[in-house]
Amino acid sequence: xxxxxxxxxxxxxxxxxxxxxxxxxxxxxxxxxxxxxxxxxxxxxxxxxxxxxxxxxxxxxxxxxxxxxxxxxxxxxxxxxxxxxxxxxxxxxxxxxxxxxxxxxxxxxxxxxxxxxxxxxxxxxxxxxxxxxxxxxxxxxxxxxxxxxxxxxxxxxxxxxxxxxxxxxxxxxxxxxxxxxxxxxxxxxxxxxxxxxxxxxxxxxxxxxxxxxxxxxxxxxxxxxxxxxxxxxxxxxxxxxxxxxxxxxxxxxxxxxxxxxxxxxxxxxxxxxxxxxxxxxxxxxxxxxxxxxxxxxxxxxxxxxxxxxxxxxxxxxxxxxxxxxxxxxxxxxxxxxxxxxxxxxxxxxxxxxxxxxxxxxxxxxxxxxxxxx
Ligand code: 0PR
Numbered sequence: 001x002x003x004x005x006x007x008x009x010x011x012x013x014x015x016x017x018x019x020x021x022x023x024x025x026x027x028x029x030x031x032x033x034x035x036x037x038x039x040x041x042x043x044x045x046x047x048x049x050x051x052x053x054x055x056x057x058x059x060x061x062x063x064x065x066x067x068x069x070x071x072x073x074x075x076x077x078x079x080x081x082x083x084x085x086x087x088x089x090x091x092x093x094x095x096x097x098x099x100x101x102x103x104x105x106x107x108x109x110x111x112x113x114x115x116x117x118x119x120x121x122x123x124x125x126x127x128x129x130x131x132x133x134x135x136x137x138x139x140x141x142x143x144x145x146x147x148x149x150x151x152x153x154x155x156x157x158x159x160x161x162x163x164x165x166x167x168x169x170x171x172x173x174x175x176x177x178x179x180x181x182x183x184x185x186x187x188x189x190x191x192x193x194x195x196x197x198x199x200x201x202x203x204x205x206x207x208x209x210x211x212x213x214x215x216x217x218x219x220x221x222x223x224x225x226x227x228x229x230x231x232x233x234x235x236x237x238x239x240x241x242x243x244x245x246x247x248x249x250x251x252x253x254x255x256x257x258x259x260x261x262x263x264x265x266x267x268x269x270x271x272x273x274x275x276x277x278x279x280x281x282x283x284x285x286x287x288x289x290x291x292x293x294x295x296x297x298x299x300x301x302x303x304x305x306x307x308x309x310x311x312x313x314x315x316x317x318x319x320x321x322x323x324x325x326x327x328x329x330x331x332x333x334x335x336x337x338x339x340x341x342x343x344x345x346x347x348x349x350x351x352x353x354x355x356x357x358x359x360x361x362x363x364x365x366x367x368x369x370x371x372x373x
Contacts, residue, residue, distance in 0.1 A: 091192030164194025169316035195219025
């Protein structure tokens with residue numbers, strides 16, 4: 001493949017071939033992804049900062065400043081502009097890091113989270129040798145509070161609440177979790193998906209730092225934040241908590257540097273996140289969320305006309321529908337070019353209505369879906 005060099009024109013052709021086999025958001029047929037087309041200005045910013053590495057922040061004071069502004073801006077959105085934190089590779093790394101900090105501070109290992117939690121929490125417990133305690137969901141598909149209460153003991157390190165579950169977009173009762181939290185334990189909120197949606201809803205449930213017991217929040221700009229991949233924000237309430245995962249590297253100029261799991265950190269996405277936030281402003285995100293919710297509502301009405309029942313009234317831009325044999329339907333829709341997914345709890349056809357999904361896409365999808373019922 002690479003004994004000798006190859007001409008750019010040939011490489012470009014090969015890249016075009018590979019890309020043409022991929023699905024692209026702009027085609028409007030991917031209705032299963034939690035990512036979307038990044039804003040144009042975010043792409044430009046990403047390319048400009050392609051060589052920056054916040055793993056050695058001493059070389060990149062400008063990029064570091066962008067990261068500080070991004071964290072402050074996300075903090076403003078999440079009820080506290082004075083948090084510490086940084087841009088990591090995504091929700092997984094942010095969730096792992098949050099539990100890493102919580103474990104090192106409390107010295108305890110038990111983590112309580114709902115069955116709806118993203119699988120990154122299982123990775124975290126595995127890597128950090130922590131004890132996962134999974135709790136059932138109630139009828140509203142949120143964490144069962146009685147079970148949480150019954151499972152709290154002296155070994156508790158953290159409770160995790162989800163603000164926008166991966167499958168259904170449900171939001172746990174975070175104020176109630178906060179009331180149950182023992183004094184020294186952590187309350188981590190996974191708003192990887194909800195972080196750029198819930199604050200822009202007319203009627204958002206409470207989930208952020210305005211609840212005093214909330215210790216840390218994951219919110220991913222590379223999902224509804226319109227930034228490029230990889231951009232996952234972790235915000236923690238107290239700056240000194242991050243010191244608890246710090247490792248010295250005296251040969252690097254570490255001043256001002258984030259203590260993180262990654263060494264070399266892709267920093268282009270930091271610039272892209274900054275660009276997306278500056279370009280849209282909170283008003284722009286508000287419009288975008290409104291548009292996604294309108295399309296979600298439109299899909300929901302179409303489903304009802306076909307006699308399909310939603311698993312829950314969508315709170316966010318995710319719609320899960322009870323259909324007969326969802327896996328078969330998914331397969332058949334895929335043959336027609338649609339990418340939809342199947343939720344497990346409960347088994348249902350799952351549509352994620354990101355900004356690239358238009359009413360026209362929904363019309364096309366439902367026409368094909370109707371022919372399969
Ligand atoms: N927390 C929640 C609530 C999530 O939904 C996700 C990912 C994560 C954490 C982990 O985030 P990262 O994937 O950034 O580490 N949710 C989607 C999922 O796993 C991610 C995704 C995105 C999947 C695009 C497919 C796709 O095409 O299903």
